Amino acid sequence: MMKVAVVNLKGGSGKTVSSFHLATAFAARGRTLLADCDEQGSSLSWASAVEEDGGEVGFSVMGLPVKDVNRRIRDFEADYEYVVMDTPPGDYMVARSALMAADVAVLVVPPTPIDLDRVMPTLELIADVEDMTGLTYYVLLTRVRRISREGQDTRGAMAEMELPLLEAEIPLLGRYSDSFGQPIRDLGEYERVARELLGEREEVVR
Ligand SMILES: Nc1ncnc2c1ncn2[C@@H]1O[C@H](COP(=O)(O)OP(=O)(O)OP(=O)(O)O)[C@@H](O)[C@H]1O
Ligand SMILES: [Mg+2]
Structure with a gap:
């Protein structure tokens, strides 16, 4: 049983896209619940769109935009091997x-100056909860522009701050933004993210 919260108090950082892909990756391994803790309900809408087209997402999706997610999730968690929580921007108490x-926790961060400037409040919130619950957290770079040095530079800066960066990162590509409303057939780089989170080894090709 593993519960993963995808967070960043700043909007538009890739929480929903990451949550939906990770839920898909986990669903291939065991029963999975995606809890949409954002009252905007993007993950719920995504799943509805898939089902309206006669498709299946492969996991359960539930709206849980409440300030006591930790208490409310207890009623459901026994039924699942993996729970992914998509969280809202701005709503500190829900997050x-x-x-x-x-x-x-997976802190998703696009490596742009404006996103980096605003990452501190979420890091502080994570540190706060870490002290209380023993939460483990990782930083996942998302929306990384391949033609730019931003990703590399951010890795360097974060390594100096001793932030626990995942090796895998998600490039800025139309395939990820276009995935909304569709069932995910190809996880792209999220497959590597899932393996890193689950401590599965990459197959080494000799
Ligand atoms: N890797 C990517 N490549 C290209 N576009 C992406 C990528 N990841 C996310 N996007 C796009 O960036 C925007 C923000 O992504 P997303 O909705 O996942 O962020 P969010 O953090 O959930 O936003 P909010 O805080 O509003 O809930 C969306 O338009 C999405 O399609
Ligand atoms: Mg979202």
Whole structure:
């Protein structure tokens, strides 16, 4: 049983796209719940769009935009091997309660100056919860522009700050933004993210 909260208090950082892909990756391994803790309900809409087209997402999706996610999730977690929580921007108390519920937090950050400037409040919130619950967290670079040095530079800066950066990162590509409303057939780089989070080894080709 593993509960993963995907967080960043700043909007538009890739929480929903990451949550939906990770839920898809986990669903290939065991029963999975995606809890949409954002009242905007993007993950719920995504799943509805898939089902309206007669498709299946492969996991359960539930709206849980509440300030006591940690308490409310207890009623459901026994039925699942993996729980992914998509969290809202701005709503500190909801994000905090999702982190309180989580074993693992994934802080998704696009490596742009404006996103980096605003990452501190979320890092502080995570540190706060880490002290209370023993939460483990990782930073995942998302929306990384391949033609730019931003990703590399951010890796360097984050390594100096001793932030726990995942090796895998998500490039800025139309395939990820276009995935909304569709079932995910190809996880792209999220497959590597899932393996890193689950501590699965990459196959080494000799
Ligand atoms: N790797 C990517 N490549 C290209 N576009 C992406 C990528 N990841 C996310 N996007 C796009 O960036 C925008 C923000 O992504 P997303 O909705 O996942 O962020 P969010 O953090 O959930 O936003 P909010 O805080 O509003 O809930 C969306 O338009 C999405 O399609
Ligand atoms: Mg979202």
